[in-house]
Amino acid sequence: MDSLSSSSIAALRSDSEATILFSDVWFGFDEGPILRGLSFSAQPRETVVLLGETGSGKTLTLKLATGLLRPDRGAVHVLGQNVSDKSEQELLRFRRQVGFVFQEGALFDSLTVGENVAYCLEEAGASEEEITPRVEEVLRFVELEDTSGQLPSELSGGMRRRVAIARALITHPPIVLYDSPTAGLDPITSQAIITLILRLRDVYGVTSLMATHRLQDGFALANFHFDPKTRAVRRGASADNARPAITRFLVLRDGQIYFEGSPEAMLNAKDPYLQRFLI
């Protein structure tokens, strides 16, 4: 059994509101619109892999989903709430329900690993007795329990990403957003990060939105699962037939969804633009 408490897992699994819904979302800067009527949804426990060229709006989509940016037009609903309508003060409270793993980790460089991971709980006013075991628990989950007193600058790139995942995980959010979690990492470290995301999905049952350039990350999520009993990654769908983990691909192009479908559909696509991702 994984280190997380079974009650928290059960609580998360019973959460049926973990959905993301984009309805005709437009967003742009002074230079012009980047997103032009983006519409999609993510169902509970689903993993949506956002693919696209640099500048296609993948990171913007993630930031819109957590209210860090507001759409110029359209609406974003997360966990049944209209994120685009909320005031910044309401959003601050709301965002504690959504984990966000930034591209480079975005760890606070003046705080230790333990302080980074504990940050969200301290802000929420949790007691030291509550924080310490939780921090140990999530650091054990990402296999970095010995780094609690180290500064982020003392860690490798892959370790920093794992700390970022631990930090996003500390509040047991039903949704986790990943912004290019394997960008700039070597294949072995990338595999370790993807394994961690698999574990997060199959142990916690989180809904995920993952922006990435790497198609193989998406296929890894689709073709493998983490078995909590044997603590091993196995090929094929999860053994939990009641709530199988679904992976879906979205390809962004010119601010709109160019392709939406299963990994198999993506793999068999004859479209020349999609085939460029498969090379």
Added chain:
Amino acid sequence: MEVLTDVAKQTVLKVQDYAKLSARSLTNLFTRPRYGEDTLQQMDDIGVGSMPIVLLSGFFIGAVMVLQTGTQFQRFGQVSLTGDIVSLALVRELGPSITGLLVAGRCASGIASELGSMLVTEQVDAMRAMGTDPSRKLISPRVLAALIVVPLLTTISVFVGLVGGMVASVFSLRLSATTFWQRAIAILQFSDLMQGFTKSVVFAFILSTVGCYQGLNVRGGTQGVGRATTQAVVVSSVMIIVADTFLTKLALYLADKL
């Protein structure tokens, strides 16, 4: 013409953003959550960290004031007035403005580069994503810390300046230390102290808010951080000098009326 209109619009927008940031930095102080530990840390950084430069420059500014004015007073046989003029100049003008400019050079740049680096490495976004208001966590503690420590630094600077002036008077003008101190203290009125105190508070507000504004409005990665750091020093220094002029005029007007 269109370019000028755009520049004017951009400028107005920047002033509006700066005004909003400044107002929020103060209103945050009256509501929860407050970050006392961060404020203490900033007080240490701004206050204790700036102490060496404030002490050194204060001492030598007092001394050089005596050397410059003493020779003029010697021509009229009024060397004893040196204490008066040095004291008034330091309390009303040089203490607050030199301290303000020195702390702006050291801390406005530090604040801008720290916050700018946090912005470009997405730490500010991470903070917002975890439910923290950056204006409460990053801006208000820095502004409050500056409002507390800059008047204290100014007081120390004025005292050390008077010590420097006394040393120069004794060794250069052969004026007795007792006469210097008696004259220096006797000439001061409550309005002079208030003028110096008010200026130091305003300068603290300017240097901290300009540093925060420049840091949180960085554009263009690490190069932008460098630009923001320079801008923070330039803008805060110019604003301090301009504000000094208006505050002096206001203080003289009020002293005349009251």
